[in-house]
Amino acid sequence: MRSSYKESTASNAFVWNPSAEERTKKVLFIVDSCSMDFRDANEEDSLATSVESIRVEEVLNYFRDIKAIIEEPSKVRRYLYRHPEIAELSRFVAEQVSRHFDSSVQLCLCISDDDEPDSEYLALFLRVPNYDDSVMDRIRKIRESYYDLLNDMTGWFLLTTDFSSPR
Amino acid sequence: MVKYNNSPIIEAACEFLFAGETEWDSAIPGLIYSEAKEFFPNREQRSRNVIINSSQQKAPSLEGAEIKRKEYTIFLNQDKTMFIKVSERSLSINQSSPYSTWDEFKKYIEYIFNITNKVIKFDSFQRIGLRYVNLINIREKEIDPKSYFELYPSVGERLPQETVSFITGCIFPFSNERDACRVQLVTRAPLDENTMSYTLDIDYSLVKPRSVLADQTLNWIENAHNEVEKIFEGCITDALREVFGEVK
Numbered sequence: 001m002r003s004s005y006k007e008s009t010a011s012n013a014f015v016w017n018p019s020a021e022e023r024t025k026k027v028l029f030i031v032d033s034c035s036m037d038f039r040d041a042n043e044e045d046s047l048a049t050s051v052e053s054i055r056v057e058e059v060l061n062y063f064r065d066i067k068a069i070i071e072e073p074s075k076v077r078r079y080l081y082r083h084p085e086i087a088e089l090s091r092f093v094a095e096q097v098s099r100h101f102d103s104s105v106q107l108c109l110c111i112s113d114d115d116e117p118d119s120e121y122l123a124l125f126l127r128v129p130n131y132d133d134s135v136m137d138r139i140r141k142i143r144e145s146y147y148d149l150l151n152d153m154t155g156w157f158l159l160t161t162d163f164s165s166p167r
Numbered sequence: 168m169v170k171y172n173n174s175p176i177i178e179a180a181c182e183f184l185f186a187g188e189t190e191w192d193s194a195i196p197g198l199i200y201s202e203a204k205e206f207f208p209n210r211e212q213r214s215r216n217v218i219i220n221s222s223q224q225k226a227p228s229l230e231g232a233e234i235k236r237k238e239y240t241i242f243l244n245q246d247k248t249m250f251i252k253v254s255e256r257s258l259s260i261n262q263s264s265p266y267s268t269w270d271e272f273k274k275y276i277e278y279i280f281n282i283t284n285k286v287i288k289f290d291s292f293q294r295i296g297l298r299y300v301n302l303i304n305i306r307e308k309e310i311d312p313k314s315y316f317e318l319y320p321s322v323g324e325r326l327p328q329e330t331v332s333f334i335t336g337c338i339f340p341f342s343n344e345r346d347a348c349r350v351q352l353v354t355r356a357p358l359d360e361n362t363m364s365y366t367l368d369i370d371y372s373l374v375k376p377r378s379v380l381a382d383q384t385l386n387w388i389e390n391a392h393n394e395v396e397k398i399f400e401g402c403i404t405d406a407l408r409e410v411f412g413e414v415k
Contacts, residue, residue, distance in 0.1 A: 019325035048370050049296030049348065050259060051254065053178040057214070057302075057366055061332075073358050082247065083262055085213060106270070154211055 029111040056080040063109055066094065069167070073108035079111050080121055083155030086122050093146055093159050097126060100138045104129050106166035112158070121156035127166045135161065169400060172412035175301035175367070176266040181276045182259035183191070183283065184294040188376060189256055196240045196253045197284060202282040206275075207242035207251055214238045251279055252405055256293075269392055276388060284381065291380050296372035297391040299399065301364045302355065305410060310363050315407040317351055336368075341394060345375045348398055367402055371395050376378060 056077065063070055070076055080087040094107055108125040128135060142159055150157065185191070200210060216238055239254035252259045260279045262272050284291075305315060312319035312333075320335040322328060336351035348371040355364040371391040373379055379387045 015178075049180050049182040049298035049372065049415075050257075051178045051180045051261060051298055052168050053263070053300045053302070054366065054368060056310055061353075071357060073356060085215070088215070101180040152212070152214065 012046070022138070022164050025074070025167060028120065052084040053081060053095060055084045056087045059091045062091050063094065063107070066098075068094070068107040068109055071108060075111045076109055076122070079120060083122075083153065086154045086155040087159050089149060089153070089157050090122055090124055090147060092125060093142060096142045096145055097124075097159070101128065104166065124157070124159045125164075126159065126161045128161075129165060131161075131163055168396065169408075170268075170414040171209065171408075172414055173302070174266055175303045175411060176294060176299055177302040177366075178261060178262045178298075178300045179266055180259050180261040180296070180298045181272075181293075182257065182296040182298070183292055183295075183384075184282075185256040185258075185287065185289050186291060186293045187256070189287065189289045191256050191287075198243055198286045199251065199253055199282060200240075202286065203251060203279065205241055207244050207249075209243040209247065211241050212238065213241055233354070249275065259296075260287075267362060269396075273388070273392070280384060285332065289381060291377040292373065292384070293376045294373050295379060295384065295387060295391075296370060296387060297395060298370040298372075299395055300370075301367040301399070303367060303407070303410075304358055305363045305365075305407075306361060307363055308361055315404055315410075316352060316365075316367075316402060317404060318350060318402045327354070339398070341371075345373065345378050346391070346394075347372060347374045348394060351374055352401070352402070361381075364405075367399070369395050369398050369402075371398075 059080070060070065060073070060077070070089065090109065097105060106127045108127065110119055110123055110125065112123040113120045126135075126139065138160060139159055146157070146159075200207075217368075237254060239252055241250045241252045243250040249260070249262045250267065256257060258279070260276055262275070266272070303315075318335060318337075320330075320333050322330070332354040334351065334353045336349065336353075339348045339350065340346070340349060348369065350370075351366070352367045353366050353368070355366050357364040371394055373387065
Protein backbone atom coordinates (compact mmCIF):
# COMPACT_ATOMS: atom_id res chain seq x y z
CA MET A 1 0.00 0.00 0.00
CA ARG A 2 1.24 3.47 -0.80
CA SER A 3 0.20 6.46 1.20
CA SER A 4 0.62 10.01 0.06
CA TYR A 5 -0.60 13.40 1.07
CA LYS A 6 -3.06 14.90 -1.37
CA GLU A 7 -5.65 17.49 -0.70
CA SER A 8 -8.78 15.46 -0.61
CA THR A 9 -11.97 15.11 1.32
CA ALA A 10 -11.83 11.33 1.10
CA SER A 11 -12.87 9.63 4.31
CA ASN A 12 -10.30 8.09 6.55
CA ALA A 13 -9.91 4.34 6.39
CA PHE A 14 -10.31 2.80 9.80
CA VAL A 15 -8.75 -0.54 10.57
CA TRP A 16 -9.33 -2.04 13.94
CA ASN A 17 -8.38 -5.28 15.63
CA PRO A 18 -11.62 -7.33 15.35
CA SER A 19 -10.83 -9.35 18.46
CA ALA A 20 -10.95 -6.15 20.44
CA GLU A 21 -14.34 -5.12 19.11
CA GLU A 22 -15.90 -5.18 22.53
CA ARG A 23 -13.30 -2.82 23.76
CA THR A 24 -14.01 -0.14 21.21
CA LYS A 25 -16.49 1.36 23.63
CA LYS A 26 -13.53 2.29 25.74
CA VAL A 27 -11.91 4.24 22.97
CA LEU A 28 -12.13 7.95 22.62
CA PHE A 29 -13.97 8.60 19.39
CA ILE A 30 -13.50 11.82 17.60
CA VAL A 31 -16.67 12.88 15.85
CA ASP A 32 -15.78 14.17 12.41
CA SER A 33 -18.54 16.71 12.11
CA CYS A 34 -17.74 18.61 15.28
CA SER A 35 -14.74 19.16 17.46
CA MET A 36 -15.81 17.17 20.44
CA ASP A 37 -14.92 13.97 22.20
CA PHE A 38 -17.40 11.15 22.03
CA ARG A 39 -17.64 9.18 25.23
CA ASP A 40 -19.80 6.49 26.66
CA ALA A 41 -22.05 7.76 29.44
CA ASN A 42 -20.93 5.15 31.95
CA GLU A 43 -17.30 5.66 31.22
CA GLU A 44 -17.24 9.37 30.79
CA ASP A 45 -14.05 9.83 32.72
CA SER A 46 -12.34 6.51 32.21
CA LEU A 47 -11.30 6.36 28.60
CA ALA A 48 -8.19 7.99 27.30
CA THR A 49 -5.67 10.06 29.16
CA SER A 50 -6.44 13.61 28.18
CA VAL A 51 -3.87 15.40 26.10
CA GLU A 52 -4.08 18.71 24.31
CA SER A 53 -1.98 17.80 21.26
CA ILE A 54 -4.47 15.33 19.73
CA ARG A 55 -7.22 17.90 20.20
CA VAL A 56 -5.17 20.29 18.05
CA GLU A 57 -4.15 17.67 15.48
CA GLU A 58 -7.81 16.75 14.88
CA VAL A 59 -8.57 20.36 14.08
CA LEU A 60 -5.58 20.62 11.72
CA ASN A 61 -6.78 17.45 9.97
CA TYR A 62 -10.18 19.10 9.55
CA PHE A 63 -8.57 22.12 7.85
CA ARG A 64 -6.51 19.80 5.65
CA ASP A 65 -9.66 17.91 4.64
CA ILE A 66 -11.55 21.08 3.66
CA LYS A 67 -8.53 22.09 1.54
CA ALA A 68 -7.67 25.12 3.64
CA ILE A 69 -4.18 26.55 3.33
CA ILE A 70 -2.17 26.34 6.54
CA GLU A 71 0.64 28.87 6.31
CA GLU A 72 3.76 28.00 8.30
CA PRO A 73 2.15 24.91 9.87
CA SER A 74 4.86 24.62 12.54
CA LYS A 75 4.06 28.12 13.78
CA VAL A 76 0.31 27.46 13.71
CA ARG A 77 0.82 24.16 15.58
CA ARG A 78 2.97 25.81 18.22
CA TYR A 79 0.35 28.49 18.81
CA LEU A 80 -2.52 26.03 18.98
CA TYR A 81 -0.70 23.72 21.39
CA ARG A 82 -0.50 26.72 23.70
CA HIS A 83 -4.16 27.65 23.08
CA PRO A 84 -6.12 24.46 22.24
CA GLU A 85 -9.45 26.20 22.78
CA ILE A 86 -8.60 28.54 19.90
CA ALA A 87 -8.12 25.44 17.71
CA GLU A 88 -11.67 24.30 18.40
CA LEU A 89 -13.01 27.81 17.99
CA SER A 90 -11.35 28.12 14.57
CA ARG A 91 -13.05 24.93 13.47
CA PHE A 92 -16.40 26.19 14.69
CA VAL A 93 -15.86 29.40 12.71
CA ALA A 94 -14.81 27.49 9.58
CA GLU A 95 -18.06 25.55 9.82
CA GLN A 96 -19.95 28.85 10.09
CA VAL A 97 -18.14 30.08 6.96
CA SER A 98 -19.31 27.03 5.04
CA ARG A 99 -22.88 27.91 6.01
CA HIS A 100 -22.62 31.55 4.93
CA PHE A 101 -20.52 31.14 1.76
CA ASP A 102 -20.62 28.77 -1.19
CA SER A 103 -17.97 26.20 -2.07
CA SER A 104 -15.82 28.73 -3.98
CA VAL A 105 -14.61 30.16 -0.68
CA GLN A 106 -11.04 29.38 0.33
CA LEU A 107 -9.72 29.53 3.88
CA CYS A 108 -6.18 30.26 4.97
CA LEU A 109 -5.04 29.71 8.54
CA CYS A 110 -1.99 31.61 9.76
CA ILE A 111 -0.40 33.30 12.73
CA SER A 112 -0.51 37.08 12.67
CA ASP A 113 1.03 39.55 15.05
CA ASP A 114 1.07 43.28 15.61
CA ASP A 115 4.87 43.42 16.02
CA GLU A 116 4.45 43.69 19.74
CA PRO A 117 5.49 41.13 22.37
CA ASP A 118 2.84 38.45 22.99
CA SER A 119 0.61 39.93 20.31
CA GLU A 120 0.41 36.75 18.21
CA TYR A 121 -3.02 35.48 17.29
CA LEU A 122 -4.59 32.96 14.96
CA ALA A 123 -6.10 34.48 11.83
CA LEU A 124 -8.44 32.74 9.43
CA PHE A 125 -8.40 34.52 6.09
CA LEU A 126 -11.38 34.03 3.88
CA ARG A 127 -10.96 34.42 0.12
CA VAL A 128 -13.73 34.51 -2.48
CA PRO A 129 -13.64 35.01 -6.27
CA ASN A 130 -15.76 38.19 -6.13
CA TYR A 131 -15.90 40.71 -3.31
CA ASP A 132 -19.17 42.56 -2.95
CA ASP A 133 -20.58 44.44 0.05
CA SER A 134 -22.18 41.35 1.45
CA VAL A 135 -18.83 39.64 2.07
CA MET A 136 -17.85 41.92 4.96
CA ASP A 137 -21.42 41.81 6.29
CA ARG A 138 -21.30 38.03 6.40
CA ILE A 139 -17.86 38.09 8.02
CA ARG A 140 -19.18 40.49 10.68
CA LYS A 141 -22.13 38.22 11.30
CA ILE A 142 -19.86 35.22 11.85
CA ARG A 143 -17.59 37.28 14.13
CA GLU A 144 -20.60 38.15 16.27
CA SER A 145 -21.24 34.44 16.75
CA TYR A 146 -17.88 33.84 18.42
CA TYR A 147 -16.58 37.11 19.90
CA ASP A 148 -18.13 36.49 23.31
CA LEU A 149 -16.49 33.06 23.49
CA LEU A 150 -13.05 34.67 23.26
CA ASN A 151 -13.50 36.29 26.68
CA ASP A 152 -12.85 32.97 28.42
CA MET A 153 -9.85 32.03 26.30
CA THR A 154 -6.17 32.72 26.68
CA GLY A 155 -5.45 33.16 22.97
CA TRP A 156 -6.99 35.34 20.29
CA PHE A 157 -8.62 34.56 16.96
CA LEU A 158 -9.78 36.67 14.03
CA LEU A 159 -11.81 35.85 10.94
CA THR A 160 -10.99 38.34 8.22
CA THR A 161 -10.16 38.68 4.53
CA ASP A 162 -7.16 40.01 2.63
CA PHE A 163 -9.33 40.53 -0.49
CA SER A 164 -7.14 38.12 -2.48
CA SER A 165 -8.53 35.62 -4.97
CA PRO A 166 -8.58 31.96 -4.00
CA ARG A 167 -5.33 30.25 -5.05
CA MET B 168 16.67 2.91 26.87
CA VAL B 169 17.01 4.35 23.36
CA LYS B 170 17.44 8.12 23.08
CA TYR B 171 16.91 10.20 19.96
CA ASN B 172 18.35 13.52 18.84
CA ASN B 173 15.09 14.45 17.13
CA SER B 174 12.60 13.09 19.61
CA PRO B 175 9.10 12.95 18.07
CA ILE B 176 7.34 13.32 21.45
CA ILE B 177 5.01 16.32 21.37
CA GLU B 178 3.17 15.53 24.57
CA ALA B 179 3.44 13.12 27.46
CA ALA B 180 0.78 12.89 30.13
CA CYS B 181 0.24 10.97 33.32
CA GLU B 182 -3.32 11.05 34.57
CA PHE B 183 -5.04 9.94 37.75
CA LEU B 184 -8.79 9.46 37.88
CA PHE B 185 -10.11 9.01 41.38
CA ALA B 186 -12.91 6.60 42.20
CA GLY B 187 -16.44 7.99 42.45
CA GLU B 188 -16.50 7.74 46.24
CA THR B 189 -13.39 9.92 46.62
CA GLU B 190 -14.32 13.08 48.47
CA TRP B 191 -13.92 16.05 46.18
CA ASP B 192 -14.78 19.71 46.61
CA SER B 193 -14.13 22.93 44.77
CA ALA B 194 -11.31 23.88 47.16
CA ILE B 195 -9.05 21.07 45.93
CA PRO B 196 -7.61 22.84 42.84
CA GLY B 197 -6.67 25.78 45.06
CA LEU B 198 -5.02 23.49 47.62
CA ILE B 199 -3.01 21.78 44.89
CA TYR B 200 -2.00 25.16 43.50
CA SER B 201 -0.78 26.41 46.86
CA GLU B 202 1.45 23.32 47.19
CA ALA B 203 2.71 23.32 43.60
CA LYS B 204 3.00 27.02 42.76
CA GLU B 205 6.77 27.06 43.26
CA PHE B 206 7.15 25.09 40.00
CA PHE B 207 3.73 25.79 38.46
CA PRO B 208 2.98 29.46 39.12
CA ASN B 209 0.73 30.26 36.13
CA ARG B 210 -2.94 29.51 36.62
CA GLU B 211 -5.47 29.26 33.76
CA GLN B 212 -9.09 28.19 33.44
CA ARG B 213 -9.98 26.14 30.35
CA SER B 214 -12.95 24.20 29.08
CA ARG B 215 -14.02 21.80 26.38
CA ASN B 216 -17.19 20.30 25.03
CA VAL B 217 -17.74 16.59 25.42
CA ILE B 218 -20.54 14.58 23.83
CA ILE B 219 -21.83 12.02 26.28
CA ASN B 220 -23.43 9.02 24.63
CA SER B 221 -26.15 7.69 26.85
CA SER B 222 -27.52 5.26 24.26
CA GLN B 223 -26.53 1.60 24.21
CA GLN B 224 -25.20 1.70 20.66
CA LYS B 225 -21.65 0.51 20.16
CA ALA B 226 -20.93 2.84 17.28
CA PRO B 227 -20.64 6.60 17.81
CA SER B 228 -24.03 8.22 17.27
CA LEU B 229 -25.54 11.56 18.12
CA GLU B 230 -28.84 9.87 19.01
CA GLY B 231 -29.43 10.10 22.73
CA ALA B 232 -26.26 12.10 23.19
CA GLU B 233 -25.90 15.20 25.31
CA ILE B 234 -23.27 17.91 25.25
CA LYS B 235 -21.48 18.86 28.42
CA ARG B 236 -19.07 21.73 28.88
CA LYS B 237 -16.25 20.53 31.09
CA GLU B 238 -14.30 23.17 32.97
CA TYR B 239 -10.81 22.52 34.22
CA THR B 240 -7.98 24.41 35.83
CA ILE B 241 -4.39 24.22 34.72
CA PHE B 242 -1.21 25.29 36.48
CA LEU B 243 1.68 25.90 34.10
CA ASN B 244 5.37 26.01 34.84
CA GLN B 245 7.43 29.14 34.14
CA ASP B 246 8.19 28.38 30.48
CA LYS B 247 4.72 26.85 29.92
CA THR B 248 6.06 23.51 28.70
CA MET B 249 4.53 21.52 31.55
CA PHE B 250 1.23 21.81 33.34
CA ILE B 251 -0.97 20.20 35.94
CA LYS B 252 -4.58 19.81 34.88
CA VAL B 253 -7.25 19.48 37.56
CA SER B 254 -10.93 18.80 37.06
CA GLU B 255 -13.45 16.91 39.18
CA ARG B 256 -11.83 13.69 40.46
CA SER B 257 -9.15 13.95 37.82
CA LEU B 258 -5.60 15.19 37.85
CA SER B 259 -2.92 14.96 35.20
CA ILE B 260 0.55 16.22 34.57
CA ASN B 261 1.32 17.02 30.95
CA GLN B 262 4.71 17.70 29.39
CA SER B 263 4.75 19.25 25.94
CA SER B 264 7.65 19.54 23.56
CA PRO B 265 10.59 19.66 24.23
CA TYR B 266 10.38 16.47 26.27
CA SER B 267 13.58 15.99 28.23
CA THR B 268 13.91 12.49 29.70
CA TRP B 269 11.76 9.97 31.50
CA ASP B 270 13.75 10.52 34.70
CA GLU B 271 12.99 14.22 34.55
CA PHE B 272 9.29 13.73 33.79
CA LYS B 273 9.02 11.03 36.47
CA LYS B 274 10.44 13.45 39.02
CA TYR B 275 7.49 15.79 38.40
CA ILE B 276 4.98 12.92 38.40
CA GLU B 277 6.26 11.89 41.83
CA TYR B 278 6.18 15.50 43.01
CA ILE B 279 2.54 15.91 41.96
CA PHE B 280 1.59 12.48 43.26
CA ASN B 281 2.98 13.38 46.69
CA ILE B 282 1.03 16.64 46.72
CA THR B 283 -2.10 14.73 45.70
CA ASN B 284 -1.55 12.32 48.57
CA LYS B 285 -1.39 15.24 50.95
CA VAL B 286 -4.48 17.05 49.65
CA ILE B 287 -6.88 14.24 48.66
CA LYS B 288 -7.96 11.22 50.68
CA PHE B 289 -7.93 8.15 48.43
CA ASP B 290 -6.97 4.47 48.53
CA SER B 291 -6.98 3.53 44.87
CA PHE B 292 -7.87 4.82 41.45
CA GLN B 293 -10.61 4.41 38.91
CA ARG B 294 -7.95 4.73 36.29
CA ILE B 295 -4.30 5.66 35.86
CA GLY B 296 -2.95 6.50 32.43
CA LEU B 297 0.40 7.19 30.88
CA ARG B 298 0.15 8.54 27.36
CA TYR B 299 2.76 9.59 24.82
CA VAL B 300 1.85 11.42 21.62
CA ASN B 301 4.53 11.44 18.92
CA LEU B 302 4.37 13.67 15.87
CA ILE B 303 6.41 12.00 13.15
CA ASN B 304 7.46 14.05 10.13
CA ILE B 305 9.03 12.19 7.22
CA ARG B 306 10.45 14.34 4.45
CA GLU B 307 8.99 12.42 1.54
CA LYS B 308 6.05 13.19 -0.73
CA GLU B 309 4.82 9.63 -0.87
CA ILE B 310 5.72 6.73 1.34
CA ASP B 311 4.93 3.11 1.91
CA PRO B 312 4.02 3.04 5.64
CA LYS B 313 5.66 -0.41 5.86
CA SER B 314 9.05 1.20 5.31
CA TYR B 315 8.77 3.23 8.50
CA PHE B 316 6.18 1.53 10.69
CA GLU B 317 5.58 -1.95 12.05
CA LEU B 318 1.94 -0.98 12.67
CA TYR B 319 0.04 0.02 9.56
CA PRO B 320 -3.27 -0.75 7.84
CA SER B 321 -3.51 -3.91 5.80
CA VAL B 322 -5.22 -3.11 2.50
CA GLY B 323 -6.38 -6.12 0.47
CA GLU B 324 -5.37 -6.52 -3.16
CA ARG B 325 -8.90 -5.85 -4.41
CA LEU B 326 -8.93 -2.44 -2.73
CA PRO B 327 -7.38 0.72 -4.17
CA GLN B 328 -3.73 0.73 -3.19
CA GLU B 329 -3.44 4.47 -2.86
CA THR B 330 -4.73 6.21 0.28
CA VAL B 331 -4.72 9.87 1.20
CA SER B 332 -5.02 9.24 4.91
CA PHE B 333 -5.56 6.46 7.39
CA ILE B 334 -6.23 5.71 11.03
CA THR B 335 -5.04 2.41 12.38
CA GLY B 336 -4.86 1.14 15.90
CA CYS B 337 -5.28 -1.63 18.39
CA ILE B 338 -5.55 -2.28 22.08
CA PHE B 339 -3.05 -4.64 23.68
CA PRO B 340 -3.90 -6.24 27.02
CA PHE B 341 -1.28 -6.39 29.79
CA SER B 342 -1.03 -7.94 33.27
CA ASN B 343 -3.94 -10.36 32.77
CA GLU B 344 -6.08 -7.58 31.32
CA ARG B 345 -5.70 -5.38 34.38
CA ASP B 346 -3.97 -2.89 32.07
CA ALA B 347 -4.36 -2.08 28.40
CA CYS B 348 -2.40 -0.09 25.90
CA ARG B 349 -4.20 1.65 23.07
CA VAL B 350 -1.97 2.43 20.10
CA GLN B 351 -3.06 4.58 17.17
CA LEU B 352 -1.22 5.68 14.07
CA VAL B 353 -2.98 8.49 12.21
CA THR B 354 -2.00 10.64 9.21
CA ARG B 355 -1.84 14.33 10.07
CA ALA B 356 -1.72 17.72 8.36
CA PRO B 357 1.88 17.87 7.07
CA LEU B 358 4.45 20.61 7.61
CA ASP B 359 4.59 21.18 3.85
CA GLU B 360 3.78 19.38 0.61
CA ASN B 361 7.06 17.47 0.69
CA THR B 362 6.46 15.97 4.11
CA MET B 363 4.24 13.17 5.41
CA SER B 364 3.11 13.60 9.02
CA TYR B 365 1.67 11.07 11.45
CA THR B 366 0.81 10.88 15.10
CA LEU B 367 1.74 7.72 16.93
CA ASP B 368 -0.36 7.83 20.07
CA ILE B 369 0.40 5.34 22.84
CA ASP B 370 -1.94 5.32 25.83
CA TYR B 371 -1.19 2.77 28.56
CA SER B 372 -3.80 2.61 31.29
CA LEU B 373 -5.23 0.75 34.21
CA VAL B 374 -8.54 -0.65 33.01
CA LYS B 375 -9.56 -2.61 36.11
CA PRO B 376 -10.66 0.08 38.54
CA ARG B 377 -9.29 -0.06 42.10
CA SER B 378 -6.80 -2.81 41.27
CA VAL B 379 -3.76 -0.68 42.06
CA LEU B 380 -3.46 0.69 45.58
CA ALA B 381 -2.14 4.15 46.26
CA ASP B 382 1.23 2.88 47.54
CA GLN B 383 1.72 0.77 44.38
CA THR B 384 1.07 3.68 42.03
CA LEU B 385 4.62 4.81 41.33
CA ASN B 386 5.69 1.23 40.55
CA TRP B 387 2.71 0.90 38.22
CA ILE B 388 3.79 4.08 36.41
CA GLU B 389 7.39 2.87 36.04
CA ASN B 390 6.14 -0.41 34.58
CA ALA B 391 3.72 1.45 32.28
CA HIS B 392 6.60 3.51 30.96
CA ASN B 393 8.65 0.38 30.25
CA GLU B 394 5.78 -1.07 28.24
CA VAL B 395 5.15 2.20 26.39
CA GLU B 396 8.79 2.34 25.41
CA LYS B 397 8.74 -1.25 24.13
CA ILE B 398 5.59 -0.55 22.14
CA PHE B 399 7.05 2.60 20.64
CA GLU B 400 10.16 0.72 19.53
CA GLY B 401 7.94 -2.10 18.27
CA CYS B 402 5.95 0.32 16.11
CA ILE B 403 8.86 1.77 14.16
CA THR B 404 11.45 0.43 11.74
CA ASP B 405 15.17 1.14 11.56
CA ALA B 406 14.48 3.59 8.73
CA LEU B 407 12.45 5.72 11.13
CA ARG B 408 15.05 5.34 13.87
CA GLU B 409 17.46 6.87 11.40
CA VAL B 410 15.10 9.84 10.91
CA PHE B 411 15.03 10.38 14.68
CA GLY B 412 18.81 10.02 14.96
CA GLU B 413 19.69 7.61 17.71
CA VAL B 414 22.07 8.95 20.40
CA LYS B 415 24.89 6.40 20.67
